[in-house]
Amino acid sequence: MEYTELVNTVSLSVGARYNYWAFVILLCVGLYGMIAKRNIIKKIIGMSIFQTSIIFLFISMGIKKNATIPILEHTEGAAQHAVDVAAYMNPLPHVLMLTAIVVSVATLGVALALAIRLYNSYGTLEEDEILEQVRQKESP
């Protein structure tokens, strides 16, 4: 395959599905933060990014081109008329994500509360120092 052809294919696949790429990159950033960082607050930030990336995927699948917000407009007197589905965005993923955002806020709240408790009992938020203290307590 020619070089220019390759660039074309790649840019086309990235350009046409850019929401998926953004979601995957965010997911990997979040996962990296949770696994590689040793500070508990940074891990919590990573967890938040990880959850947000999935919310982002759901939000982006409801979007349609040239569509408006999903509120039906009735003309005066006409209670029922045919709904043009293509003219409205899909509201269901957005509504689902309202719940998922509440869940992730609750998770974040519990995580921060646990982090405060950890800081009060160990005096640090670095995972290595906490593990060191745990080991010192166990060994004698």
Place this chain on the structure above:
Amino acid sequence: MIAHLPVLLVVVPVVCACLCAITEFTRWKPYVFIAGVAMAFVFAASIACLLQTIYTGPFLYDMGGWKGPIGIVFYVDELGSLMLVFVSGVSLFNLIATPLSEVRKLEHPAVFYALYLMFAAGLLGILITADLFNLYVLLEIASLTVYAMIAAGRERRATFASLNYLFIGSIGASLYLLGVGYIYLITGSLNMFDVLTKISNIHNSQTIYLAFAICMLGLFVKMAQFPFHTWLPRAYGHNQASITTLMAPLSTKVMVYVMIHLTLNVFTLEYDFGLPFFKSALTWLVAAGIVFASVMALYQKTLRSMFAFIIVAKVGYMVGGFWCNNPMSMAGAILHMLNDVLMTAVLFLCASIIYAALQSDRPQDLKQLFVKMPVTMGCLVVGALAVIGVPPFCGFSASSTSFRALSKAAITKWWRRWFSQA
């Protein structure tokens, strides 16, 4: 009233949990009474559901009167209602049997009981919901309460273990949500029956394969299947013993139920076992996990962490048995799931009673305990024999079914051929 039983199974514990939490601020504190009444009601309602499925077959409940794929539907089937009785029965029994003096040592005992009721509501909802997204929300309710309960003790290591569990658990739940997202992308539906009919036309789709793999990965993290098991011994081994008793028998088994439910009722068996790589990789992983967890259990310093590794090994039996692709091994896996709820409840209850009496549950401190606490130690022996699978106890039927099935499965054919050459 009877027609609304499925939704009451979830609503009653949630409302009573709020009442329990309110007693934190009042002078009159009947939180043990409220929790007991709620769990007793749930147990009675589960038995009613089981009887109804036995006499009239599985039944649907439309939430708010909205039918089928549009509204959220609860579906009580045979296995689900049996699990309902087990889960509600064990959680009621745990509530009664947990030494109240141990729970009173916590800073906020009323809030602790509120969390316990929410946990039970989440698990019961998981068993009967027929909506994929609803299942995710209930799963997170059950997990968030567990994180809080683990951290409730005075042990500071428990807080650290709980935070680790929170990180791993939210990865698992988010992966499940991602899988549901892919299912929604390709079918446009979240209702399990609707997804089942729509998926059967597009079984060779890559998206369905990805959705299946990601959902299963998320559930494996949640149920502590072997490479993802690290959170479980830490979370169950380091806190006040009575707290572990409340959640250890239930949460992993309910996740195993979700796996069985999804693979049977959403993706169908022809699809699951048509996947070439998934089954064989999983069986070997499970075999490695059972050996690893059993060996690790021998090296543990306390009874509780030993039992925690036994749970990991038992999850291996359930997953492996289910994925061996023959009806008898699946029956064995389901029997394991049901029996294990009871066996781990017995083991952890005995450990928590011993811990309450001695303030330690290390094997070397148990000397001459048979003289001091004959009933507790007798129960511990019975529970241990059941886990081994000695004939008169409940573990025997599960183990014997599994082994008979395994002797017919493909994996042992390979094993026999290898031995006949050697």
